[in-house]
Amino acid sequence: MIEPEIMTYYEHGGEHHRLATGAGRLEFLRTWDVLGRVLPGPPGRILDVGGATGVYAAPLARAGYDVLVIDPVPDHVAAAGACDGVAATLGDARSLPVPDGGADAVLLLGPLYHLPERGDRVTAWREAARAARTGGVVIGAGISRFASMLDGFGKGFFAEPGYRPLVEGALRDGAHRNVADRERWFTSAYFHRPEEAAAEAGEAGLREVRTVAVEGPVWLTGPRVDEFLDDPRLAELTLDMLRRVEAEPSLLGASSHLLTIGRTA
Template identity: 40%
Template sequence: MDQREIDEQVRAYYGGVFDEGARLTTRSAQGPLEHRRTQELIAAHIDEGRVLDVGGGTGVHARSLQERGFDVILIDPVPEHVAAAAASGVASQIGDARSLPFPDGSFDAVLMLGPLYHLASATDRVRALNEARRVTRPGGSVFAAALSRYIAFGANVLGRPVRADAAMTALWEQGVPTGNGRFPAGHFHTAEELADEVSDAGLEVLAVHGVEGPGGLALEQIAADRADLMDAALALARATSAEPGIRDFSTHLLAVARVR
């Protein structure tokens, strides 16, 4: 799919079809697990400063950082997201990860917890990562999330006959979305591929983590108030998050990087 079509679908999907704020809070137990573990990984590397949340949605992560004392600015291509984040007290504006409207070295850290999902070409993804690096001060941190290719493949084959066709081959070998469903996917990563792209943008890769761990996918079918199951899944995620192979069984991957 042409990137312009994906960009239009992103605005339509998040603007009127899907509630991104609920996904991280009340939709299922997976969302709160993803939010909590992501915040833990961020907290392990930064404890103060000015943060840019690129593709920050309705501001769920931004508000958590503000509560910890960070100065946060959110940028997102979806007007409805920007309005919701602003209404909740987050400084927010419309923008594109591939062209950030900020001077070099403006932030102590940059979060990219969504843009790479929706960019089809490696050129665009590295461009966005380059922008994150540019606006982060030397020694600052960049956190870049991706969707796991293994989980995407599993979602297409579990509980149904395996289709040995060109679309499934392209998904498995290249991370190309199959086009099934309404989600405007651009690319699915392996942990190694994510690390390579972050490195190609001139960043020092410290680690790539599987965010939710192997239990995260199951929690998508569980109510958000099941704290007992979330605690168990969280313990498993913490124990396996950086293990090669196992980390790819998380729905979301998170690269932690530093500006040289």
């Protein structure tokens, strides 16, 4: 399944509240905004691969979709399965326990950055494409190659011993190796260059592939993110501005997260 270090991170609740405040809250709202524009309308079958505790699956079910979460973390499966209208099962993105062509859309919002080998990421994309119907949508999330560097300046992590080598490794080859095992530095992961995920999805056979920024540069405003989102007028403005520049190539790398979207042939 996944590396023990990564499993431990999530068993300790690394995903339970991350999307509730600050940059995580913006990530959720922007991801939801993109999903609302690219998913086929309900009802429909959605596979939420690496769907964690059901943070997206639950609102998708409320919107009228038939949602199955597939996740390698038992605690996640239990939490997601407890959400109304959501089914959940253990599984690996590289070998999905589902038949061919049964889903209208497949979400890979968690697995790709926990697969350090390119071949495994392409396999995950290929499995998602296999599980989707002809013309179905596949959406994968990645973390930007530059996220740990930008986060280090924003949160003062560079003052902590061991953080600079972690950033240098990510900048060099995309490998974010949290050997210090500090949870606030995230767990070990792979950080994509903006163009990489689209190439991987294309190699897996997806077509009409494109990548958009999730938070754009707004996540770098730190505590002010919640100020923007608490004010309905500013929240609408923030989401509108980010929507306008989400595909701007010169800004993709400044986003913490990226979404790559494709369709099955």
